[in-house]
Amino acid sequence: MSEPLLSVRDLKTQFFTEDGTVRAVDGISFDVHEGEIVGLVGESGAGKSVATSSILRLVDSPGEIVGGEIEFKGETIFGLEEGDDGELRPRDEMLTEEEMRKRIRGREIAIIFQDPMESLNPVFTVGGQLREFIEINRDLGAEEAKEEAIDMLREVGIPAPESRYDEYPHQFSGGMRQRVLIAMALACQPDLIIADEPTTALDVTVEGEILEMVTELQDKYDTSFIWVTHDMSVVAEICDRVNVMYLGEIIEQAEVDDLFHDTKHPYTSALLDSMPRPDRTVDELRPIQGVMPEAIDPPAGCRFHSRCPEAREVCREVHPEPRELSDEGEAPHTAACVKHDAFGVGYDESPPIETEATGGFSAGFTETGGEAE
Amino acid sequence: MSVNSATSDDDTPDDGDESGGPEEVEARVGLRYTLKQVRQDTTARIGTYIVGFMTFVAVFAAFDYYVLDYAIAEAVLYNPETDPENVRRLLPPVGMENQFGQGVMAHPLGTDHRGRDLLSRTIYGTRIAMTVGFLATAIGLGGGTVIGAVSGYYGGWIDDVLQRVTETIYAIPFLVLVIAFMTAFGRNLTFAMIGVGITAVPVFNRLIRSRVVSIREEDYVEAARAAGVKDRNIIFRHIIPNSFAPVLVQATLQVGVSILIVAGLSFLGFGAQPPTPSWGQMLSASRGYMLPAPTFSIFPGIAILITVIGFNILGDGLQDALDPRINN
Numbered sequence: 001m002s003e004p005l006l007s008v009r010d011l012k013t014q015f016f017t018e019d020g021t022v023r024a025v026d027g028i029s030f031d032v033h034e035g036e037i038v039g040l041v042g043e044s045g046a047g048k049s050v051a052t053s054s055i056l057r058l059v060d061s062p063g064e065i066v067g068g069e070i071e072f073k074g075e076t077i078f079g080l081e082e083g084d085d086g087e088l089r090p091r092d093e094m095l096t097e098e099e100m101r102k103r104i105r106g107r108e109i110a111i112i113f114q115d116p117m118e119s120l121n122p123v124f125t126v127g128g129q130l131r132e133f134i135e136i137n138r139d140l141g142a143e144e145a146k147e148e149a150i151d152m153l154r155e156v157g158i159p160a161p162e163s164r165y166d167e168y169p170h171q172f173s174g175g176m177r178q179r180v181l182i183a184m185a186l187a188c189q190p191d192l193i194i195a196d197e198p199t200t201a202l203d204v205t206v207e208g209e210i211l212e213m214v215t216e217l218q219d220k221y222d223t224s225f226i227w228v229t230h231d232m233s234v235v236a237e238i239c240d241r242v243n244v245m246y247l248g249e250i251i252e253q254a255e256v257d258d259l260f261h262d263t264k265h266p267y268t269s270a271l272l273d274s275m276p277r278p279d280r281t282v283d284e285l286r287p288i289q290g291v292m293p294e295a296i297d298p299p300a301g302c303r304f305h306s307r308c309p310e311a312r313e314v315c316r317e318v319h320p321e322p323r324e325l326s327d328e329g330e331a332p333h334t335a336a337c338v339k340h341d342a343f344g345v346g347y348d349e350s351p352p353i354e355t356e357a358t359g360g361f362s363a364g365f366t367e368t369g370g371e372a373e
Numbered sequence: 374m375s376v377n378s379a380t381s382d383d384d385t386p387d388d389g390d391e392s393g394g395p396e397e398v399e400a401r402v403g404l405r406y407t408l409k410q411v412r413q414d415t416t417a418r419i420g421t422y423i424v425g426f427m428t429f430v431a432v433f434a435a436f437d438y439y440v441l442d443y444a445i446a447e448a449v450l451y452n453p454e455t456d457p458e459n460v461r462r463l464l465p466p467v468g469m470e471n472q473f474g475q476g477v478m479a480h481p482l483g484t485d486h487r488g489r490d491l492l493s494r495t496i497y498g499t500r501i502a503m504t505v506g507f508l509a510t511a512i513g514l515g516g517g518t519v520i521g522a523v524s525g526y527y528g529g530w531i532d533d534v535l536q537r538v539t540e541t542i543y544a545i546p547f548l549v550l551v552i553a554f555m556t557a558f559g560r561n562l563t564f565a566m567i568g569v570g571i572t573a574v575p576v577f578n579r580l581i582r583s584r585v586v587s588i589r590e591e592d593y594v595e596a597a598r599a600a601g602v603k604d605r606n607i608i609f610r611h612i613i614p615n616s617f618a619p620v621l622v623q624a625t626l627q628v629g630v631s632i633l634i635v636a637g638l639s640f641l642g643f644g645a646q647p648p649t650p651s652w653g654q655m656l657s658a659s660r661g662y663m664l665p666a667p668t669f670s671i672f673p674g675i676a677i678l679i680t681v682i683g684f685n686i687l688g689d690g691l692q693d694a695l696d697p698r699i700n701n
Contacts, residue, residue, distance in 0.1 A: 058598055061528065100601075102601060105598070105599055106600035106601035110599070111600075118593065122615070123615055123617075132602075133602075136600065137600065137601060
C-alpha cells in the first residue's frame with residue numbers, strides 16, 4: 001500500500017495524577033490512508049478520546065504524551081529521541097507548537113466533537129464562528145470567508161443558509177448543530193477529520209442522515225476520517241478499517257467485514273454480542289460483564305482477562321502484543337489474544353479461570369440484569 | 374431646566390413598549406439580551422435612571438468646564454471670585470434662614486464657607502465622582518481580567534504566582550494600601566483613582582479566573598484550540614464574552630464602591646485637594662460648620678448617597694435580570 005497519511009506508532013499518553021500514573025493510551029499503533037474511514041472503537045474510558053487529542057497534541061496537563069511517534073504526511077507531529085545525557089527529548093524535526101497551531105490544527109487535521117450542543121460558542125452567531133474558522137485557516141478576507149461559510153452551510157444541508165447564518169447556536173436543533181460542526185471541519189478542506197463520537201448525542205434518524213451526508217461528502221472531497229465511536233452499528237455502516245481499543249491498547253485491527261465475520265478477539269465478540277438487534281430480546285442480549293478496570297492499575301497479563309469468558313490461567317501471566325493473524329494474501333488482521341496458535345504460549349493446556357464473565361463471584365450481579373455496556 | 378429635561382428623557386422608555394413582536398427564542402447572553410432584561414426588571418430600571426441622570430449631570434458639567442469655560446455656571450450662579458465685595462458665606466438654601474442671613478434665588482442650595490455656590494459645586498462634584506468611579510473600575514476590571522484570564526487559562530505555576538500576588542494585595546486593608554500608595558506617589562485625585570483601581574484588581578481577577586477555569590473545559594474552547602485559534606483569541610473571543618454577566622454586575626457595584634472610597638480619601642485629605650469641588654472634599658470642608666450651616670454638609674452627602682445607591686440598585690437589578698435561574 002502507499003505511504004499512509006497518518007501513522008501512529010507505539011503512542012503512549014499518560015496522566016500524572018495524585019493517585020498515580022494513569023496510562024490512558026498505552027502503546028497504540030495504527031495507520032490512516034488517504035480517503036479512508038478508520039474506526040476507533042471501545043467502551044467509555046478505553047482511551048479513544050485521549051488518543052485523538054494526542055494526534056493533535058492537545059493533551060492537557062496533567063496529561064502528557066510520553067512516548068511513540070506520530071507522523072502526518074511525512075512530518076513529525078510527535079517524536080522523541082535520546083539526547084546526549086541519555087534523557088528523552090523531542091526530536092528536532094518535530095513540529096513546534098506554533099507550526100501545529102498554524103499549519104496542522106484546523107488546516108490539515110480537523111476534529112468534530114461529541115456534543116454538538118456544547119461545541120459552539122453560545123455568545124456568537126453560527127455564521128460568525130464558521131467564518132472565523134475559515135478566515136484563520138484559509139487566509140481569506142471577511143467577505144469571501146462569509147460567502148464560503150454560507151456555501152458550506154448549504155453543502156451540509158442547512159436550509160436557507162443566508163438567513164440562518166446570523167442565528168445563534170441555541171436556535172439550531174442538535175442535528176443542525178452537528179451539521180454546522182461538520183461544515184466547520186470540512187470548510188478548511190483538511191486531509192484528515194477526526195470525528196469524536198459525532199453522532200452519539202443525536203437520535204437515530206438524525207444519526208442516519210448525518211452518516212449518509214458524511215459518506216457523500218467524503219466521496220466528494222476525498223477526506224480521510226478517524227471515526228471514534230462505541231457503536232458497532234455505526235462502524236459497520238461507514239468504516240473501512242477498524243481498531244478496537246481496550247484499556248489504552250488496540251486489541252484488534254482489521255477491515256470492517258473481517259472484524260464482523262471473522263472476529264479474533266473475545267472483547268470484540270463481546271462488544272458485538274452486546275449490540276441490541278431487532279431479532280433478539282433484551283434477555284438474549286449479552287452485555288459484557290463487569291466494568292473496565294482503572295487504567296491507573298491495569299490487570300496483569302491480558303488486560304481483558306478479568307472480564308473475558310474465555311480466560312485461562314495463562315491469560316493472567318502473559319501480556320499479548322497484537323500479532324498478524326491473517327493468512328497469506330488476505331487483508332491484514334491483527335489481534336492480541338493468546339487463544340490463537342500464533343502466540344504459542346500454551347493456552348489450550350492452561351486451565352480455565354473464574355472471571356466475572358464465566359459466572360463465579362459475580363453471578364448475582366449477572367442475574368440482576370446489569371448494564372447495557 | 375436642563376436637569377428637568379434629562380429626567381423626562383429618561384422616563385420615556387417605560388413599561389408601555391415591551392410587546393417586542395412575536396415570541397422568539399433569544400440568546401441568553403450578549404448586549405441586546407442584557408438591555409431587554411434590564412427593561413423588564415423594575416429595580417434595574419430605577420438604577421438605570423439614577424445612574425443615567427448622574428451621568429447626564431456629569432457630562433453637562435464636563436461640557437461647561439471644558440468647552441464653555443464655566444460660562445453656564447457663571448451666568449446662572451454667583452461666583453465670589455469675580456465679585457469679592459459681595460461675598461456671602463454659609464447662606465442657607467432658598468426659603469430658609471440662619472445666623473448668616475436669608476437664602477436667595479442666586480444660590481438655590483446656599484453657599485459654602487468661602488461664599489461659593491453649593492449647587493454648582495455639587496454639580497461639578499458629580500463630574501469628578503463619576504470620572505473617578507468609572508476609571509478606577511476600568512483599571513480594576515482591565516487588570517483583573519487580564520490576570521484572571523491568563524491565570525485561569527494556563528493554570529500551573531503561572532496561576533500560582535499570579536494568584537498569590539493578587540491575594541497579597543487582597544490581604545492588606547484597602548484603605549491602608551491606597552494611603553500608602555498615595556504617600557509614595559502623590560496626594561491627588563489621579564493617584565487616588567489608580568490606587569482604588571489597584572485594590573479592585575483582585576476582586577475582578579478572582580471572578581474572571583473562576584469563570585475561565587470552568588469555561589476552558591467547554592467543548593467549544595477545545596474545538597477552537599483544535600481549529601488552530603491562538604490562545605489570545607480564545608481567551609478574548611471565546612472565554613471572556615461568556616463571563617460577561619457576573620463581571621458586568623460586579624463592575625457596576627464597583628463603580629459605587631470606588632466613588633465612596635475616593636470620597637472617603639478626599640475627606641481624609643488624601644484625594645482631591647482644595648479648591649477642587651469634589652464631594653468628599655466639600656464634606657471635609659464643612660466639618661467645622663455643621664451646627665451653624667448644616668446644609669453645607671448635607672447636600673454633598675445626599676449626592677454621594679444617591680449616586681452610590683443608584684449603582685448598587687443597578688448592580689442588584691442586573692444580577693437578578695441576568696440570572697438564568699430566574700425566569701422572566
